[in-house]
Structure formats: C-alpha cells, structure tokens
Amino acid sequence: MTRTAFRRALAPSESIHAAKEAYIGYTVRAAGRLDPEALTTAFEAVCRAYPHLSARVESTGEGAVLTESGARPEIRFADGDPDRPLAGLDLDQSRSLSALNIVRDGDEASACLAIQHSVADAHHATAILEALWSAYTDVVEGVPLDLGRHPYPRSLEDLLAERGIHASAPAVPVAPPPAAPPSSRPDPVVRHVVQLRLTEAETTALVNLGHREKVTINGLVSGAVLLAEAEIRDMPLTDLVHRYSVNLRSRLTPPVGATEGTNVLGGVGFKVTDDLPPDAVAIGRAIGAQLRAGLADGSVQRSILDMFSRPAAAKPWDPKLALAVVSIMNWGVAPPLRTPDGLRLTNLHSASRMRETTALGGYVLTSFGGRVGIDLGWPEGDPSLPQRVDCLRDRLARLTRDL
Structure with a gap:
C-alpha cells in the first residue's frame, strides 16, 4: 500500500x-x-x-x-x-x-x-x-x-x-x-540579538522580590522594559501598548503536549493606566491581574480567534499602533539540555529572520542555567540599541540592588 x-x-x-x-x-x-x-x-x-x-x-x-x-x-x-x-x-x-x-x-x-x-x-x-x-x-x-x-x-x-x-x-x-x-517581496530582516543577562545573584534577587510582592518574573521584567521604553522613546508610559503571548497548553482541558500544536498561544495587550504609579512592581502586578482575569473569562484563550473574526476589536495587534507597541515574548524556563562529557551548553538566546516592510524591535525573555536573559531583537545597526541596553540595565538594577 x-x-x-x-x-x-x-x-x-x-x-x-x-x-x-x-x-x-x-x-x-x-x-x-x-x-x-x-x-x-x-x-x-x-x-x-x-x-x-x-x-x-x-x-x-x-x-x-x-x-x-x-x-x-x-x-x-x-x-x-x-x-x-x-x-x-x-x-x-x-x-x-x-x-x-x-x-x-x-x-x-x-x-x-x-x-x-x-x-x-x-x-x-x-x-x-x-x-x-x-x-x-x-x-x-x-x-x-x-x-x-x-x-x-x-x-x-x-x-x-x-x-x-x-x-x-x-x-x-x-x-x-x-x-x-x-x-x-521585502528583503529579509535578520536579528542576531544583544542579550542582557542577569547574574545568578541578580536572578535570585528578582525571584525573591517576585515572591515577596506576589509578582511573576515576567511581570517584573515587563514593568522594567515598559519604563525603559517610555524613557527611550520619550513617550508617556500610558501611550505604550505592551503586547505579549501566553502559552495555552496547560490552560486547556485536556492539556496539549509541547509538540502537539504549532502556535498554541493567546495574544494579550496591556496598557498602563493613569492610576498606576511608574513602578515596575506595580506595573507587573497589574499585568498579572489582567492576565488572570482574561484566562478566567476565556478571552485570552479566544484572543487569536477573535483577532481573525473581529480584526477591528484586536486593538493591541492593530498595525496602526506599531510605533507604540512594546513586544515581549516569554520563552519561560528552558528545559534541561543533556550533553556528553567535554561539552557544556552555557546559554540560550533567540535570533530571527523574516521578510518585513517595517522592521521593528522586540524582546524575548528566557531563563537558562539559573539566570534570566532578556534578548533585545532589533535590526542590525539600529543606533538606539546601545542606549536601550543601558537604560534597561539601569531599570533592572533598581529592582535587584540591595535585595
């Protein structure tokens, strides 16, 4: 046959x-x-x-x-x-x-x-x-x-x-x-990234802060990134749209295995409101609260479906908002990677290549070997990248210093 x-x-x-x-x-x-x-x-x-x-x-x-x-x-x-x-x-x-x-x-x-x-x-x-x-x-x-x-x-x-x-x-x-x-077709845009990687001590300090304040690592880093982006772009914090994806595999019944689906994600948009102080912990807590509410009412699970069925309603994904969007993708904690004697795997980071008419930058959050890494994925030669790295490093240092 x-x-x-x-x-x-x-x-x-x-x-x-x-x-x-x-x-x-x-x-x-x-x-x-x-x-x-x-x-x-x-x-x-x-x-x-x-x-x-x-x-x-x-x-x-x-x-x-x-x-x-x-x-x-x-x-x-x-x-x-x-x-x-x-x-x-x-x-x-x-x-x-x-x-x-x-x-x-x-x-x-x-x-x-x-x-x-x-x-x-x-x-x-x-x-x-x-x-x-x-x-x-x-x-x-x-x-x-x-x-x-x-x-x-x-x-x-x-x-x-x-x-x-x-x-x-x-x-x-x-x-x-x-x-x-x-x-x-537009030419491919390649992003080899610059990674800002915390030390083990800084990562531990961030974890401890999150436990104490009941804020996830993703929330704390997102808050720091939004504050840095508002400073770099010289924009009001409340004008930025934080766009991120949510892994739905464990949030579906029955759950979905890692390789059973292609892109098993929800898409979420978050905006800092006027009543929130410009503080990474407060912003991170608000991001978490909005996410929990969206998962509870099913809107996060339906978000990608709604994006295609009601495109006008999917404001955080609207291309007209591109210049105000801050995209942060969370890869989570990397699984353990086996190696034979004589070889060590010391880090994990992202890269990308895609055809784009408008090439914007974004962030990827990872955790590998007990250390948090934040990838800055901007097109090669972007003049804002060194300042962006320094500004984010400063914001993260404020979170981890003396904790």
Whole structure:
C-alpha cells in the first residue's frame, strides 16, 4: 500500500508567519568539543521523528499549504562569529522548514536551530531542542536512538474547536491575499540579538522580590522594559501598548503536549493606566491581574480567534499602533539540555529572520542555567540599541540592588 503524502492548509494563526517567511532561531552557546558527525546524525534522527521539520510551505491560489518536501533540512558547520548564529544559513520555506547552523570560534560555538514559525512556537521548539541534544548525547555515548515518530502538529484553531472554544463572533470570510511575486517581496530582516543577562545573584534577587510582592518574573521584567521604553522613546508610559503571548497548553482541558500544536498561544495587550504609579512592581502586578482575569473569562484563550473574526476589536495587534507597541515574548524556563562529557551548553538566546516592510524591535525573555536573559531583537545597526541596553540595565538594577 502506498502511503498518502501529508498535505493540509495552514490555519490563519499559522499562515501569518508563512506570509513573512518567519524563521526563529533557538540558539545555544556551547563550550568544548562538538562532534559534527554525531550532531548531523542526531539532527537527521530528530527530523525523522518530527516530520514537520522536513516539510515545506507551498503557496497556492487558496493560500499557504503545509506539505511534505523532498529536500533534507540543511545542517551547516562554519568558522565565524558565534554572536551571528544565522550567518551564512540559506533559509527557504518552499524547500524546508528547519535548519541547524553551527558557527564556531575555537572551542566556543553557537548552535542555532532555526524553525519556521508557522509550524512551531517557542514552547514547541524548545522541546525539539531538548530532543536534539539528548539524541546528540546518545550518539556520542554509543546509545541506540529511538525517538519514535510524532504526528504533524495541529493548528490552534483545531485544538480550540475540539475543546469547544470558538471566537466571540462568527468569523468574517476573507479571501487569502495572492502570493506576492518575488520581485515585490521585502528583503529579509535578520536579528542576531544583544542579550542582557542577569547574574545568578541578580536572578535570585528578582525571584525573591517576585515572591515577596506576589509578582511573576515576567511581570517584573515587563514593568522594567515598559519604563525603559517610555524613557527611550520619550513617550508617556500610558501611550505604550505592551503586547505579549501566553502559552495555552496547560490552560486547556485536556492539556496539549509541547509538540502537539504549532502556535498554541493567546495574544494579550496591556496598557498602563493613569492610576498606576511608574513602578515596575506595580506595573507587573497589574499585568498579572489582567492576565488572570482574561484566562478566567476565556478571552485570552479566544484572543487569536477573535483577532481573525473581529480584526477591528484586536486593538493591541492593530498595525496602526506599531510605533507604540512594546513586544515581549516569554520563552519561560528552558528545559534541561543533556550533553556528553567535554561539552557544556552555557546559554540560550533567540535570533530571527523574516521578510518585513517595517522592521521593528522586540524582546524575548528566557531563563537558562539559573539566570534570566532578556534578548533585545532589533535590526542590525539600529543606533538606539546601545542606549536601550543601558537604560534597561539601569531599570533592572533598581529592582535587584540591595535585595
């Protein structure tokens, strides 16, 4: 019997990333001996276990389609600057939706797993990252690989419908835009990031402050970022729109596994009100209160559905507000990553490449090895970046100093 090739249309929550040809890089920094042959074997095994990594996006008259590909995802080893983890990588979603780029400088290296955003959000991708380094360790140690084979992940729309969650209003049918000819597409914008990483002591101080004030790390960092952005942009704090996503996997019944869905997220917009003091703790507490209320009434779970069914109501995502938006994505605490003797993974940070007409900056919050990291993802050469880093460092120091 001949196996039927996989093929399905991308849902709206996925196709918005295909339209930008958006690849996100999940980059670990490595110190020690890295075996190219063993890493190639491990990556190929992971791609067989998770077939969407080897799939491609096809543009049709009906929209973007996820389908199988005859091409193998690229794995590339080169000497260079590990701070540029996407350098030299040829990313093409019509051929493959993932790649692995190793940039070495002596015993230091960056290993960047790049995945097209339409098939994986950060929580999905970090689970694959965990599988990759576990497989690499097994190969080096001579342990047979048995990763099984996982099904293609499902869209947020399907997962929510299966659980009886629907948009607040009927969706408005919108014909998919025709695919732009290659000559009219914007050039890819690459963001190798600058990361502001707290020490273990500073991270502990931030955790202790959060426990004492009953504010999450995400809330405290978000408050500090908003204060820094108001200062940098010379805008009233109340004019900024804080945009962030929420991992819904554990908040659905039944819960969704890390790689069962593509982008299993809710989208939230927050604005500082006039009655809030310009204080990171107070802002963080208000962000948490709004989120809890939105999860309780289901509006966060429905947010992406509502964005497509009632676009005018999704104000925090309105492109006209782009210059006032402060985007902070929270990758959470990275899972433990196994390594063989002689190799240490010392950090995790983001990178990205996407086609954009207007290239704006944003933040990614991570926690790796007991230390909080804040990635500043701005287009290369942005003149505001050094001042932005200094301003945010100062705001975070005010939170962690003498605690």
